[in-house]
Amino acid sequence: MDFKNSDTVTGPRKEDHLPHTAQAAVKIVIVGGFGVGKTTMVGSVSEIKPLTTEETMTQAGVGVDDDYGSESKTATTVAMDFGRISITDQLVLYLFGTPGQERFWFLWNGLFEGALGAVVLIDTRRLEVSFDVMGRLEERGVPFIVAVNSFPDAPRYPVEELRTALDLSEDIPIVDCDARRRASSRDTLMTLMRFLHSLAMSGALR
Ligand SMILES: Nc1nc2c(ncn2[C@@H]2O[C@H](COP(=O)(O)OP(=O)(O)O)[C@@H](O)[C@H]2O)c(=O)[nH]1
Ligand SMILES: [Mg+2]
Incomplete structure (x- = not known):
């Protein structure tokens, strides 16, 4: 076998190491329909080089993936995105960007396993692409917030109009975000963490 390219596989970089103060690591999933900005969010907020499994859209996806509103997109994530962000010295979030396309739902069981909470990204031009995602989170009892x-x-x-359109209960936070901006993506994750904290305090977490 030819290992000529093995020098491209490097060991962990110094900045990839977890801070020694880290005490808790939690898993958070970033979900939503095709082209809502999941890869962008994980990429903007991650302090390690995000791992993204992208595959150029093939004929297999044509007519199957609803790509209205993301016409300029040439690649779609078929597996997932992975990143990490330290919220405090002690608390580290592992982020999993999970595909919302129906034909990748088989991947979901494992990806939701052990997730503390989720951010559902929505694009107001195509609200319906995130409906199923929310239903599935509810089914599995994974608490989520919605980020526009x-x-x-x-x-x-x-x-309030969005809340009605998405049929969300009063307590679920709905926030604006710009997935391209680190600060905005971080704020969104902080909102999720506060929400999870309030659920834990009220005894609502399973
Ligand atoms: N204007 C704008 N474009 C965005 C934003 N987030 C993502 N995009 C663009 O929308 C397209 C789809 O984003 P991507 O992260 O690949 O979506 P994914 O399929 O959910 O992973 C890309 O071309 C992004 O550059 C945003 O907040 N504002
Ligand atoms: Mg993606």
């Missing part, structure tokens, strides 16, 4: 990714030509709705 700010695409420039996407219509803007008052939060």
Whole structure:
């Protein structure tokens, strides 16, 4: 076998090491329909080089994936994105960006296993692509918040209108975010952590 390219596989970089103060690591999933910004969010917020499994869209996806609103997208994540962010010295989040396309649902069982919570990204031009995702999180009892990714030509709705359209209960936070911006993505994750904390305090977490 030819190992000529093995020098491209390097060991962990110094910045990849967990801080020695880290005490808790939790798994968070970033979900939503095709092209809502999952890969972008994991990439913008991760402090390690995000691992992204992208595959150029093939004929197999044509007519199957609903790609309205993401016309310029040439690749779609078929497996997942993976990243890490330290929220405090002690708390580390592992982020898993999970595909929302129906034909990849078989991947979900494992990906949701052990997840403390989820961010559901939505694109207001295509709310329906994130409906199923929310249903599946509810089925599995994974608490989530909704983040409205700010695409420039996407219509803007008052939060309460979105809540009704998405059929979400009062307590589920709905926030605006720009997945391309680290600060915004981080704020979104902080909102999720506060929400999870409040659920834990009220005894609502399973
Ligand atoms: N304007 C704008 N574009 C975004 C934003 N987030 C993602 N995009 C773009 O939308 C496309 C789809 O994003 P991507 O992260 O690949 O979506 P995914 O399929 O959910 O992983 C890409 O071309 C991104 O550059 C955002 O917050 N604002
Ligand atoms: Mg992606």
